[in-house]
Amino acid sequence: MEKVGITTTIPVEVLFAVGHQPQDLNNLFITADDYAQYIELAEKDGFPKSSCAWIKGMYGACLENNINRVVSVVEGDCSDTEALNEVLQAKGIKTYPFAYPYEHDLESVQAAIDDFRELFSVSLDEVEAMRNRLNQVRALASEIDRLTWQENKATGFENHLYQINCSDFKGDIDSYEEELKNKISEIKTREPINRELRLGYIGVPPMTADIYEHVTEFSAHIVYNEVQREFTFPRYEQADNIYQQYLDYTYPYDLEFRLKEIKKEVAKRDLDGIIHYTQAFCHREIEDIIIKDELELPTLTIRGDKSRQLDSRMKLRLEAFLDMLGDMRGVN
Template identity: 30%
Template structure:
């Protein structure tokens, strides 16, 4: 029997499918949700919490990434658990300990009923190769950033159907892109569903989406390989390692500037001054709260940032 397993942040979708279940990244419903959370710190977790508890999301169980990524998810996940949804708590090792990572994956597999289809590891590994190739098309100015972002962000759950998702990847148009500046988007993804389209409209070609890139960067064809890869999930460890990865990607992708998206009441907001001190690029910091279309103020700031980058030597 295939159950729908809600996931609150990145876990290996390979493992969920190998246990013959279907993952659902609950974050992907948030930007277009009409829910007005009853109580909240971060709107991301409050919205998916209420979507689940009010019946808007039909899941059989929930995996809460409670350590190493999102702090607010721990409490909102417990609220869901108290409502009667079977819930498992998953913790990344801050020190990158491979044995601890392996134990967490083993515990997750146990919660999901055990591995039944090892071939799914290789199937999804092949899809991630396609994702990396698509990401490179964007770097090479041969795919629109909004199309690529929509695909990469879906690698958290492969839209619940790997075979159908592969068809989606194969239909993404390859097209020459015109722009004025190349930018990177670091931090959590914007809660605004039209953010990438708005950036494109002002000539900003987003060639690096930090978090969605992690979705295709990490993987493995067996449990040992998954543990060795996912222990290096950048958001879950020391920020020094994350900065190193970002610097490498900014250089490889030849960016002109950086947009740091922060979410109201998210602990990652405190990282902004660290990034500004350690990234030698112009940085625009923007903050969002509730899911809604990009505001006129945000559009003005993106337009001004684009104009500034155009005149920089």
């Protein structure tokens, strides 16, 4: 089983069906003990300091973990991935492009997925069989999501962690399935989390994962992680095939499509406020303009860069935001 790096969520059904082991380069980067070494390696090789830390981290993770093949999403995710592709190719790494089509329609999505599976000589029947298998595991991650927002037993960080790992299932479907089952059993034995404020987190998964713990100091609980939830394809039961399932995946398409789902979840989960995380030097920062206009809910924008910890300024802004929400709710 060969490891194949991926730059974000892709139709991993194809890779698993052919017997490969997908490895999300983002996860390899951010969970490394010395994650900063990956950034330093990229900058030493010429990546500008004014470029996204995730791109540099993925580059370093790929080289340091001896990954020789990478599937890069060149449309529908990071605008820098195409350039990353070229640098990886120059380093002798085989790259495979995948593009979420700008034309957000079933015919275009079908063409993109068919082109991708043909790169690996995988039949549609094999892909569909694997989709059904993976959706069994995705359902378990969705159960942790339910235990977060409906029963208030899972933490915001657990919600983030177990959904985000559905990008690659840690490269081992059976092992990850067992891990999820054990975690669900443990969570169900807990008493509900008693927090006054219910928060949503939208935007790319954070560099600063300590944000989940920090908000709890102010009687707040993050009960919605937008993009992480999308990694689980939570509406998979409504899809008859892989084409419909990936058509319904909100993150790579236009912001209007994403916002429709965000607004549904804001109402369903009875949120008091939103944290919108943006990454320094990312084109998605600009979307914050529209998001704040569209969401009828107090929204705080947090901008991360290289650090895995909130700095003092971020903490101060977050604390002020939570104090404001508390005043609005009358809980301070």
